[in-house]
Amino acid sequence: MTAVEYMELAIKLAASAIGRTSPNPLVGAVVVKNQRIIGMGAHLCAGKEHAEVNALNMAGIEAKGATMYVTLEPCNHYGKTPPCTERIIKEGISKVYVASLDPNPLVAGEGIKRLEAAGIEVEIGLLEHKEKQLNEVFHKFITKKEPFIILKTAMTLDGKIATRTNDSKWITNEASRNKVHQIRNQVDGIMVGVHTIIADNPILTTRLPEGGINPTRIILDSKLSIPESAQVLDMNVAPTIIACTEKRDKNKAIRLEKLGVKVIVCKEMENRIDIADCLKRLGEAGITSVLVEGGSQVHGSFLEAQKHDKFMVFIAPKIIGGESAITAFGGRGLELMSQAIQLDNIEIEQLDNDILITGYPKKQ
Ligand SMILES: Nc1c(/N=C/[C@@H](O)[C@H](O)[C@H](O)COP(=O)(O)O)[nH]c(=O)[nH]c1=O
Numbered sequence: 001m002t003a004v005e006y007m008e009l010a011i012k013l014a015a016s017a018i019g020r021t022s023p024n025p026l027v028g029a030v031v032v033k034n035q036r037i038i039g040m041g042a043h044l045c046a047g048k049e050h051a052e053v054n055a056l057n058m059a060g061i062e063a064k065g066a067t068m069y070v071t072l073e074p075c076n077h078y079g080k081t082p083p084c085t086e087r088i089i090k091e092g093i094s095k096v097y098v099a100s101l102d103p104n105p106l107v108a109g110e111g112i113k114r115l116e117a118a119g120i121e122v123e124i125g126l127l128e129h130k131e132k133q134l135n136e137v138f139h140k141f142i143t144k145k146e147p148f149i150i151l152k153t154a155m156t157l158d159g160k161i162a163t164r165t166n167d168s169k170w171i172t173n174e175a176s177r178n179k180v181h182q183i184r185n186q187v188d189g190i191m192v193g194v195h196t197i198i199a200d201n202p203i204l205t206t207r208l209p210e211g212g213i214n215p216t217r218i219i220l221d222s223k224l225s226i227p228e229s230a231q232v233l234d235m236n237v238a239p240t241i242i243a244c245t246e247k248r249d250k251n252k253a254i255r256l257e258k259l260g261v262k263v264i265v266c267k268e269m270e271n272r273i274d275i276a277d278c279l280k281r282l283g284e285a286g287i288t289s290v291l292v293e294g295g296s297q298v299h300g301s302f303l304e305a306q307k308h309d310k311f312m313v314f315i316a317p318k319i320i321g322g323e324s325a326i327t328a329f330g331g332r333g334l335e336l337m338s339q340a341i342q343l344d345n346i347e348i349e350q351l352d353n354d355i356l357i358t359g360y361p362k363k364q
Contacts, residue, residue: 001032001035001037003069003097003126004126004127006030006032006037006069006097007030007069007071007097007099007126007127008127008130009028009030009037009040009069010028010029010030010040010051010069010070010071010099011028011071011099011127011130011131011134012028013028013029013030013040013041013042013051014026014027014028014042014043014051014071014131014134014135015028015134016028016042017042017043017044017045018134018186019185019186019187019213020044020045020213021043021044021045021046022046022137022188022286022288022289023046023138023141023286023288024043024045024046024138025043025072025135025138025142026042026043026071026134026135026138027042027043027050027051027052027070027071027072028040028041028042028043028051028070028071029041029042029051029052029054029055029068029069029070029071030055030068030069030070031055031056031058031059031063031066031067031068031069031093032066032067032068032069033059033062033063033065033066033067038058038059038060038062038063038066039055039056039057039058039059039060039062039063039066040054040055040058041053041054041055041056041057041058042054046080047080049081050074050075050081050084051070051071052068052070052074052084052087052088053081053084053087055068055070056087056088056091056093059091063091063092063093064091064092065092065094066092066093066094067093067094067095067096067097068088068093068095068096068097069096069097069126070096070097070098070099071098071099071100071127071131071134071135072098072099072100072102072131072135073098073100073101073102073107073108073109073111073112073124074088074096074098074111074115075102075107075111076107076110076111076113076114077107077110083111083114084111085111085114085115085118088115088120089114089115089118089120093120094120094121095120095121095122095123096115096120096121096122096123097122097123097126098112098122098123098124098125098126099125099126099127099128099130099131100124100125100128100131100132100135101124103135103138103139103142103143104142104143105143112124136148136309136310137288137289138288140309141283141288141289144283145280145283145284146279146280146282146283147188147189147279147282147283147287147288147289147290148288148289148290148309148310149279149289149290149292149302149307149308149309149310150183150187150289150290150291150292150308150309150310150311150312151292151299151302151308151310151311151312152180152183152291152292152293152294152311152312152313152314153293153294153299153312153313153314153328153329154171154172154176154180154314154316155171155313155314155315155316155328156171156315156316156318156319156320157315157316157317157318157319158319158320158321158325159327159328160320160321160322160325160326160327160328161294161295161296161326161327161328162199162295162325162326163320163322163325164322164324164325166199166326168199168200168326171314171316171318172314172316172351172354173316173351173352173353173354174352175351175352175354176314176316176351176352176354176356178208179314179351179356180293180314181206181207181208181212182208183291183312184204184205184206184212184214184215184291185206185208185212185213186289187215187289187290187291188215188216188286188287188288188289188290189215189216189217189218189241189282189287189289189290189291190204190215190216190217190218190290190291190293191217191218191219191220191290191291191292191293191298192204192217192218192219192220192292192293192294192295192298193219193220193221193294193295193297193298194219194220194221194225194226195295195296195297196293196294196295196298197219197221197226197227197230197232198225198226198227199295201227201230201231202231202232203231203232203234203237204217204232204238204293205237205238214237214238215238215291216238216239216240216241216287217232217238217239217240217241218240218241218242218243218282218287218290219232219240219241219242219243220243220273220278220298220301221242221243221244222244222245222247222248222268222271222272222273223244223245223247223248223249224242224244224248224249224252224253224256224263225249226242226256228252228255228256233256233259233261235259235260235261239260239262240260240261240262241261241262241263241264241282241285241287242256242261242262242263242264243264243266243273243278243281243282244263244264244265244266244273245265245266245267245268245272245273246265246268247268248263248265262285264278264281264282264285266278266281272301273301274305275301275302275304275305275307276305276307279307292308294328295326295330296326296327296328296329296330296331297330297331299328299329299330299331300329300330300331300332300333301331303329303331303333303334303341304331304332308341308361309360309361310358310359310360311343311357311358311359311360311361312356312357312358313328313356313357313358313359314351314354314355314356315354315355315356315357316353316354317353317354341361341362342361342362343357343359343360343361343362344359344360344361344362344363345359345360346358346359347359
């Protein structure tokens with residue numbers, strides 16, 4: 001195998017723990033000696049061993065003189081576990097390939113310096129772009145302390161998310177809806193507006209045949225108009241956060257908190273929740289990624305706040321028409337086509353007859 005193939009394996013190992021390491025990054029490591037893999041490991045969950053330690057535990061004394069391929073710069077500080085740099089040095093590793101430097105500005109490059117000072121050869125950048133895409137959530141959260149935002153919508157060919165009578169079950173097919181649950185299984189939070197709660201009474205859990213973890217449900221509800229019979233208020237199922245503003249019904253807030261709901265009072269902007277302030281508060285609560293499922297008004301607010309990091313647009317080959325049918329991205333909308341949010345790094349996936357377009361807003 002080549003160095004690229006060993007790093008690809010390390011990235012696959014890292015990806016195997018997706019959705020389970022928050023707020024830590026996904027990290028994988030492979031130890032190779034005389035063209036033979038003698039150790040491999042991944043960081044499986046926050047507080048547990050780092051990938052490098054798992055790989056070195058497997059390699060044992062054979063690690064002396066071996067090469068390590070690790071997807072993220074080894075840590076050089078005492079966190080919940082001792083520094084990986086010290087363990088790498090102790091085991092006698094002679095060369096380390098690192099895909100990406102640690103994005104945390106406080107420690108970027110420290111681990112590399114420590115390894116080189118101990119006489120270990122270090123090569124940086126092998127498959128860096130693949131590591132950055134895998135850890136898109138961590139790279140954003142650790143630098144901005146705000147959750148990585150995925151705007152997900154499911155619409156008909158003519159761009160509607162419900163008919164003019166507000167009927168929306170279902171637009172997309174089983175395969176598409178299963179894909180949505182796979183994403184729910186990977187994120188810390190799932191967000192909808194109170195209009196969606198009133199229209200659909202969703203439960204917003206992860207329902208996969210193989211099981212999964214329920215994200216924290218986050219409801220944007222400036223005045224706390226959520227029906228107290230809403231399914232998302234069943235706290236036995238999953239945690240729920242409700243973001244509101246000063247205009248909230250204060251007695252209802254107390255009743256909701258008694259149920260175990262976390263109510264966060266956000267700043268207001270133009271008579272709605274200030275999205276930027278809401279995301280700052282969610283970051284403080286340790287939410288590192290949010291799947292925003294809508295509806296139309298919420299997506300419109302995120303566009304206006306320019307607070308989206310990734311788009312996942314499911315399109316079903318259906319047409320329902322109707323000028324009052326609900327559009328996928330509501331709100332005021334942009335004035336000119338030249339202002340359109342252009343997506344980049346597009347991926348197109350066919351799910352039976354539906355298509356999923358995934359993309360990232362082009363950097364202005
Ligand atoms: N109408 C559709 C969706 N609708 C998305 C939201 O409006 C729903 O309220 C939410 O997904 C329901 O979550 P649940 O209760 O956990 O099942 N989303 C989709 O991908 N396809 C659709 O056809």
